[in-house]
Amino acid sequence: MDIVQPPWMPDILYKAILKQHETYDKGNSDLTVTELIKPPWQAALQRKHHDEVTEDADSRIWSLFGSAIHSFIENSSDDQGTAETRYFIKRMGKTISGQIDYKEYRNIGDDLWHTIYDWKVTSAWSALNNPKGKQEWHDQLNLLKLLHDNQQNPMKMLTVARRITDLVVIAFYRDWSFNSYKNDPAKYPQQPYQLIGIPIWSSLEAEKFLLKRIELNMAADFNVKSLQKDVSNWICSEEERWHKPDKWAIKKHGNKKATKLFDTEEEALIWKDMNDESREKYGIEFRPGEDTRCMSYCNVNTFCPHFKQLTKETEKAA
Secondary structure (H helix, E strand, C coil): CEEECCCCCCHHHHHHHHHHHHCCCCCCCCEEHHHHCCCHHHHHHHHHCHHHCEEEHHHHHHHHHHHHHHHHHHHHCCCCEEEEEEEEEEECCEEEEEEEEEEEEEEECCEEEEEEEEEEEECHHHHHHCCCCCHHHHHHHHHHHHHHHCCCCCCCCCCHHHCEEEEEEEEEECCCCHHHHHHCCCCCCCCCEEEEEECCCCHHHHHHHHHHHHHHHHHHHHHHHCCCCCCCCCCCCCCCCCEECCEEEEEECCCCCCCEEECCHHHHHHHHCCCHHHHHHEEEEEECCEEHHHHHCCCCHHHCHHHHHHHHHHHHHC
């Protein structure tokens, strides 16, 4: 991967971003938990084209902030926990690895119970839309727990003393605002960080999920290597592409904001033609949908047939 320095970025900041990228090491593994929770098609493209990918250094600023948080917390850990520990297991002929940000030990009665913590730098907007945490956080932490629980100990079994009792994401909100909290204290995060408990899956549920994700990634790797014209059956799903559907907006003449949004033009026309006043005062504006992840948040989109088709359609529309 080539990380490109924009002309306005200071050299020292660019060097820090390069160093942060170079220090990542997934160990001797075929797949990581991070890869497994991504859309399989995107992950397969990233594996195939890793040496060809180009990223703007600006896009890695928040990743750098996240690494700084990891580093400070790792340096602050003591005998109450362990930080940045990578675990490995084998499944379906593949070596899977995952790194736990921090594992805390707690004495409860005669037992030593463990909590897995994971640090996330994200937006306060994500807290409003995902008050129980993003689904990918649930997937990630439960896979990490599975890796942890499958490590061999001298007794060849998972003892009560090694049991993971809690999974917790600590989300740091990069755009947190006290004024926003005052305006909506019921929903907006009270602090610029938040602890989000993640429900623990059963061992069977986690194992089934892991095997399914490995299977999907293996299939995606095969399909990427034997690229065909019809990719509709194995590209990212609409949900994975963060697809926004087409909308028809009812707008009062002279206003920028929509009064109402409809899924079809027919619905919009019915509303507009309800009476003489609405026919005179309002117009209809078509707002084309978008695959947001494809267009703005995928570093291998130029290698993807679906993205190439999207850009062709955009050029035609222009």
